[in-house]
Amino acid sequence: MELKELGGTGVMVPEIGLGTWKYSGGTAPLRRGLELGAFLIDTAEIYRTEAAVGQAIKGIRDQVFIATKVSGGHLRRDQLIRAAVASLGQLGVKQIDLYQIHWPDSNVPIKETMGAIESLVDRGVVRYIGVSNFSVRELAEAQAALRNHPIVSNQVLYNLRWREIEDDLLPYCLEQQITVMAYTPLNDGELAGSAGRGRRKGNAPSKDQGLQVLAEIAAETGKTQAQVALNWCTAHPSVIAIPKSDSVARTEENCGASGWRLTPEQMGRLDAAFTAP
Numbered sequence: 036m037e038l039k040e041l042g043g044t045g046v047m048v049p050e051i052g053l054g055t056w057k058y059s060g061g062t063a064p065l066r067r068g069l070e071l072g073a074f075l076i077d078t079a080e081i082y083r084t085e086a087a088v089g090q091a092i093k094g095i096r097d098q099v100f101i102a103t104k105v106s107g108g109h110l111r112r113d114q115l116i117r118a119a120v121a122s123l124g125q126l127g128v129k130q131i132d133l134y135q136i137h138w139p140d141s142n143v144p145i146k147e148t149m150g151a152i153e154s155l156v157d158r159g160v161v162r163y164i165g166v167s168n169f170s171v172r173e174l175a176e177a178q179a180a181l182r183n184h185p186i187v188s189n190q191v192l193y194n195l196r197w198r199e200i201e202d203d204l205l206p207y208c209l210e211q212q213i214t215v216m217a218y219t220p221l222n223d224g225e226l227a228g229s230a231g232r233g234r235r236k237g238n239a240p241s242k243d244q245g246l247q248v249l250a251e252i253a254a255e256t257g258k259t260q261a262q263v264a265l266n267w268c269t270a271h272p273s274v275i276a277i278p279k280s281d282s283v284a285r286t287e288e289n290c291g292a293s294g295w296r297l298t299p300e301q302m303g304r305l306d307a308a309f310t311a312p
């Protein structure tokens with residue numbers, strides 16, 4: 036498993052982590068992912084999967100990098116502190132490695148939210164601060180509201196089909212040393228060949244040029260479509276991906292997306308096929 040630096044922290048995290056939205060796989064898939072080096076697990080208070088993550092990391096907490104999130108509806112100081120304490124309880128840990136603001140709330144002053152989260156870092160309850168679904172403007176405001184600790188990551192929708200962050204957010208994060216955590220990297224299974232899934236755009240799958248090229252490149256590289264789609268994400272320097280799977284076999288497959296690279300020519304072909312009108 037290839038590692039990447041989290042923000043500018045010096046801490047290395049795997050380029051493939053384990054997502055847990057709608058996760059119902061029990062302990063085995065997460066444990067298998069951890070064995071294969073995918074030692075970052077992403078959860079959130081609203082997923083109701085923190086307890087399952089807690090079960091999976093029992094006895095091996097020190098080998099896992101835990102990322103969870105405070106709901107965007109809990110960004111008042113007291114709410115955020117309460118949410119963090121509840122997450123610690125659900126996870127059964129004393130410290131959250133990465134505490135992310137799940138989405139911004141323009142009704143709450145960002146200074147109040149960032150002050151609350153910084154107080155958790157000062158108390159050792161949280162190691163690093165992250166955000167999710169923040170635009171460049173929201174990110175810059177949040178950064179400006181911090182006193183002592185940086186924002187190290189922004190978790191956002193990014194996959195071959197959904198490329199909006201390439202316009203400004205991706206370059207901004209690269210410049211600011213903020214890791215982009217790509218969520219829904221398989222487009223909810225669609226890019227892995229799970230028919231009928233995903234946030235679809237464009238043509239029917241049989242006529243979809245992007246999916247055709249994805250299948251071609253999978254055949255050429257001897258990798259699966261899921262592995263090619265994930266490798267495409269992590270080929271971008273500041274990006275790590277967090278696919279979710281309830282299955283041990285698919286978790287193994289997803290971890291196999293690391294340790295090799297698509298060629299620039301293959302990257303170019305995928306880019307062209309998925310951005311074609």
Ligand SMILES: NC(=O)c1ccc[n+]([C@@H]2O[C@H](COP(=O)([O-])OP(=O)(O)OC[C@H]3O[C@@H](n4cnc5c(N)ncnc54)[C@H](OP(=O)(O)O)[C@@H]3O)[C@@H](O)[C@H]2O)c1
Pocket residue numbers: 053054055056057077078137167168190191217218219220221222223224225227228229261277278279280281282285286288289
């Ligand atoms: N911050 C946010 O607002 C936000 C939003 C959405 C997601 N996320 C995070 O990102 C994680 C991943 O995103 P996601 O769960 O939306 O979508 P995803 O990882 O793109 O896709 C998950 C779906 O793909 C299937 N799948 C996984 N690996 C596969 C493979 N190798 N072959 C075929 N099918 C495969 C899974 O089914 P099985 O489970 O049956 O394998 C599941 O149905 C989430 O779990 C969550 O941690 C964050």
